[in-house]
Amino acid sequence: MPPNFDGIDRAAINGKLPRPERTVQVLIIGAGPAGTAAAISEAKSGAEVLLVDENPVSASLMGLDTPLYFGGRMTTAVQRQERMLEQIFASNPALEEALDLGVEVALATYAWGAFVNGPGLAAMPQPVVGLANEERAWLVGFDKLILATGARDIPLAFPGWDQPGVMGAGGFAALVERYDAFAGRRIVVLGSGELGLKTVSLARAKGLEVVAIVEALPQAQAMVGSDLADIPLLTGQVIHSAYSGLNGVERISVGPVGGPTRELSCDTVVMSIGMAPAVELLNAAGGVLVLDSQRGGHVPLLTSQGATTLPNVFVIGDSAGLGTPQDSQSYQMAWMRALLGVGDEQVIVCQCEEVTRADLLGVQPPNYLQRPEKLAGRDVHTLLADGPINQDQIKRLTRACMGACQARRCREQVALTLACATQSAPIPLAGFRAPVRPLPLKVLADWDEAAAMTAGWDVWFGIPSQWVPYVDIGTEREAAQMVTFSEDPA
Amino acid sequence: MTGKGASVVIVGGGVTGLSSAWWLARAGCDVLVLDKGIVGWEASGRNGGGASHYHSPLYAEEQRLWPLMDDLLGYPTEYRRERVIVAMSPAQLASYHKMAANFNALGYAADHIDSRQALDLAPLVSPQNLGGIHVKFGGHANPQRTVQAYAWAIQDLGGKIIQNCAVTGFQTQGGKVTAVDTAQGTFGCDAVVVAAGPQSSMLLEKLGISLPLAAARAEMIVTEPAPLMAIGGVDGNGLYGRQTLRGNLAYGGGPHEWLDVSATGPAARPTTPLMRNLAKRVAELLPSAAHLRVIRSWAGIVENTPDGRPVIERFNSPSNLTAATMSGVGFGLSPASGHAIADLVLEGQCSFTDLSKLALGRFADLPSDWREQRGWVAISSAGS
Numbered sequence: 001m002p003p004n005f006d007g008i009d010r011a012a013i014n015g016k017l018p019r020p021e022r023t024v025q026v027l028i029i030g031a032g033p034a035g036t037a038a039a040i041s042e043a044k045s046g047a048e049v050l051l052v053d054e055n056p057v058s059a060s061l062m063g064l065d066t067p068l069y070f071g072g073r074m075t076t077a078v079q080r081q082e083r084m085l086e087q088i089f090a091s092n093p094a095l096e097e098a099l100d101l102g103v104e105v106a107l108a109t110y111a112w113g114a115f116v117n118g119p120g121l122a123a124m125p126q127p128v129v130g131l132a133n134e135e136r137a138w139l140v141g142f143d144k145l146i147l148a149t150g151a152r153d154i155p156l157a158f159p160g161w162d163q164p165g166v167m168g169a170g171g172f173a174a175l176v177e178r179y180d181a182f183a184g185r186r187i188v189v190l191g192s193g194e195l196g197l198k199t200v201s202l203a204r205a206k207g208l209e210v211v212a213i214v215e216a217l218p219q220a221q222a223m224v225g226s227d228l229a230d231i232p233l234l235t236g237q238v239i240h241s242a243y244s245g246l247n248g249v250e251r252i253s254v255g256p257v258g259g260p261t262r263e264l265s266c267d268t269v270v271m272s273i274g275m276a277p278a279v280e281l282l283n284a285a286g287g288v289l290v291l292d293s294q295r296g297g298h299v300p301l302l303t304s305q306g307a308t309t310l311p312n313v314f315v316i317g318d319s320a321g322l323g324t325p326q327d328s329q330s331y332q333m334a335w336m337r338a339l340l341g342v343g344d345e346q347v348i349v350c351q352c353e354e355v356t357r358a359d360l361l362g363v364q365p366p367n368y369l370q371r372p373e374k375l376a377g378r379d380v381h382t383l384l385a386d387g388p389i390n391q392d393q394i395k396r397l398t399r400a401c402m403g404a405c406q407a408r409r410c411r412e413q414v415a416l417t418l419a420c421a422t423q424s425a426p427i428p429l430a431g432f433r434a435p436v437r438p439l440p441l442k443v444l445a446d447w448d449e450a451a452a453m454t455a456g457w458d459v460w461f462g463i464p465s466q467w468v469p470y471v472d473i474g475t476e477r478e479a480a481q482m483v484t485f486s487e488d489p490a
Numbered sequence: 491m492t493g494k495g496a497s498v499v500i501v502g503g504g505v506t507g508l509s510s511a512w513w514l515a516r517a518g519c520d521v522l523v524l525d526k527g528i529v530g531w532e533a534s535g536r537n538g539g540g541a542s543h544y545h546s547p548l549y550a551e552e553q554r555l556w557p558l559m560d561d562l563l564g565y566p567t568e569y570r571r572e573r574v575i576v577a578m579s580p581a582q583l584a585s586y587h588k589m590a591a592n593f594n595a596l597g598y599a600a601d602h603i604d605s606r607q608a609l610d611l612a613p614l615v616s617p618q619n620l621g622g623i624h625v626k627f628g629g630h631a632n633p634q635r636t637v638q639a640y641a642w643a644i645q646d647l648g649g650k651i652i653q654n655c656a657v658t659g660f661q662t663q664g665g666k667v668t669a670v671d672t673a674q675g676t677f678g679c680d681a682v683v684v685a686a687g688p689q690s691s692m693l694l695e696k697l698g699i700s701l702p703l704a705a706a707r708a709e710m711i712v713t714e715p716a717p718l719m720a721i722g723g724v725d726g727n728g729l730y731g732r733q734t735l736r737g738n739l740a741y742g743g744g745p746h747e748w749l750d751v752s753a754t755g756p757a758a759r760p761t762t763p764l765m766r767n768l769a770k771r772v773a774e775l776l777p778s779a780a781h782l783r784v785i786r787s788w789a790g791i792v793e794n795t796p797d798g799r800p801v802i803e804r805f806n807s808p809s810n811l812t813a814a815t816m817s818g819v820g821f822g823l824s825p826a827s828g829h830a831i832a833d834l835v836l837e838g839q840c841s842f843t844d845l846s847k848l849a850l851g852r853f854a855d856l857p858s859d860w861r862e863q864r865g866w867v868a869i870s871s872a873g874s
Contacts, residue, residue, distance in 0.1 A: 005864055011745055017763055113763070118760070119760075120759060120760050284761075285760075372566065387528065393638075396635070396638070403714075404715075433788060435785075441779065441783075445766055457744050457767075458744070460708075460730065461792075465799065467545045470546060470844075470847065473799075483585065
């Protein structure tokens with residue numbers, strides 16, 4: 001063996017990724033009903049349990065519609081974390097029981113990644129979940145991981161949907177039920193399925209006025225009880241626009257897709273057309289998903305015991321799939337198709353990156369780039385001629401779904417819009433990648449980096465011969481040019 | 491079933507294959523690009539976008555072409571000239587100064603800058619920086635936009651691209667490749683280019699050629715947008731990367747994981763908690779941006795030759811075969827590598843630079859355990 005090869009690549013990742021700060025027997029992400037019940041059950045069987053929940057999330061993340069589509073309709077009370085913590089305990093009494101059973105409960109703690117060895121990765125010393133608060137990030141190992149991360153909102157674009165006061169059913173429920181921090185009074189509900197009616201019931205129980213239920217399909221999608229008979233149910237109609245003043249939405253126009261429209265006075269529009277199982281953590285860790293319209297869309301591939309394709313990782317509750325009597329994809333597609341019939345091509349689809357419907361379907365670059373003449377000849381149809389539509393590819397070209405909200409506001413509707421425009425089967429899911437919560441650099445950073453990481457860090461592969469200038473190869477100058485850019489050239 | 495084929499079939503729609511096809515199409519050649527997935531989907535679309543490679547014989551051509559690429563391709567690449575490389579430690583400063591010396595030796599200006607000058611050029615940089623170098627050419631582009639620009643430009647010139655069409659083998663006759671086999675049929679050809687990244691080894695083996703390659707995963711992170719700096723190509727502190735024209739900070743660096751990649755390509759491209767070490771270095775380098783949120787990470791699978799240098803060669807047997815691997819540094823050099831490869835296909839030699847030191851023959855005496863010697867083996871098979 002030549003002297004400079006000793007069987008070890010000092011710049012490789014081997015042995016550099018740190019072990020977690022601690023390892024627990026059972027780690028549960030999500031302290032909603034399913035996660036809390038699982039924590040209680042595991043604790044009763046004698047396990048050491050850490051139950052993590054990101055709520056109350058910081059007010060700044062709520063402003064980014066993370067994790068739910070809050071639509072700027074929270075009161076300033078969301079800035080008071082102590083009050084928010086009290087609200088969480090008050091709205092979920094089972095948490096007290098979990099605490100009494102010895103469950104360690106970590107609230108206001110984000111789970112931003114899960115990392116297990118699998119295809120393309122063998123460097124993890126053990127399976128871990130990445131956690132963080134507003135100050136720092138850390139890793140926790142687990143023997144068993146239970147994901148109970150609930151469901152996310154699925155917003156759909158229409159003119160004015162980017163104004164404060166347009167929100168999702170999940171965000172609405174969180175503000176009303178959990179935080180008592182909803183800043184609206186008069187709501188219009190989009191969608192008449194179970195989700196829509198749940199929104200209506202919540203609103204009524206809170207003494208809010210429900211101005212109307214709007215349903216794009218010709219008939220109500222769930223049994224509307226007699227107690228709701230006084231609420232106008234506008235079937236075969238959609239929202240045409242939301243009009244805003246200083247405090248966001250003040251009124252909307254509704255009507256059949258082709259008109260005529262009329263105006264309704266309201267301060268909030270709650271989109272209750274669908275929710276998606278929150279599968280970000282699982283998918284980012286390599287867990288396999290399947291499209292199951294009866295379970296709410298892209299859901300974990302599960303065994304009958306709730307096991308995922310990842311060892312010792314389980315998914316429960318809404319994140320495992322939503323029990324919906326509806327064909328969720330067809331229903332969402334029907335709404336999307338109807339909404340594409342109102343408003344023009346300049347309706348923004350991706351709020352973060354300001355991508356319009358026209359830009360998305362024209363696969364046009366963002367406005368800060370020139371659009372040379374040739375680009376006019378390219379669109380989603382020419383791309384389709386090259387092969388099946390891939391949302392990740394469209395994302396690269398248009399920047400739709402590339403923003404700071406991590407596509408929470410547009411992931412599903414971009415796929416629906418592309419499917420509508422190309423008459424194609426459901427578009428494959430755009431992948432999720434850690435961090436699945438947008439964390440500041442200084443919070444995510446590993447400030448206590450392992451010595452092995454520091455010592456072996458190289459800007460690229462640390463191959464000494466790689467950067468030898470071509471003219472020096474094979475000359476006496478070659479040896480002197482054999483360098484790496486690592487901190488520790490030894 | 492036999493597909494229509496083309497004068498030149500290019501196996502691999504990564505940035506090297508695409509650029510080769512584009513140069514061939516520009517020369518009036520009938521080209522067909524075959525890719526196992528989507529164009530530019532692997533490392534070609536997942537890198538730092540750098541375009542400043544003094545070590546390469548393609549360097550001068552790289553520098554000549556990048557400023558022209560938007561116009562030549564007809565689609566935006568987001569290319570921007572210049573780089574600032576900033577040190578946070580004396581060891582970094584020494585290595586960046588060495589880099590500047592290499593640039594200057596080639597006649598391209600790279601100035602030493604002090605801490606104050608670094609701050610003036612790149613306001614997000616730490617006031618604690620130790621200075622660095624200002625590279626007055628080079629630059630960076632958007633890999634994802636660039637690969638699509640190549641693909642569209644090929645199509646505009648009449649070239650064909652078939653995606654989701656993995657090559658399974660070759661047909662040869664009289665010392666030449668006569669056709670390329672795929673799951674979608676057989677495509678006849680007068681010449682073939684293999685530029686299939688890590689899979690090139692397995693493909694060339696079918697033609698009796700042994701190209702030693704090892705593949706590894708490298709990772710990057712990206713933040714939400716920061717205020718635009720005058721020069722977006724700001725890196726250093728052990729990182730490579732850039733500020734995009736949107737303002738996002740996209741950075742990579744640090745350790746890689748060696749993998750065994752099958753003939754069908756990477757099984758997955760996971761990222762790891764390494765993103766925390768990247769975040770630390772970005773926050774150290776650009777503390778004024780440390781509050782910005784990291785919104786994504788990604789990984790790419792990169793192949794390397796035993797000496798980390800490219801192989802670009804037109805073979806004697808089969809005589810109409812040209813193959814290329816850029817050994818982990820392919821994106822930035824792509825305008826020039828495609829030009830060189832097109833020259834090899836059409837003329838048998840490169841018209842603008844010497845490539846003789848990049849011939850495969852240098853590995854003729856390579857021992858079969860070369861990966862083990864270097865520790866370039868997948869962790870599971872290393873038993874650790």
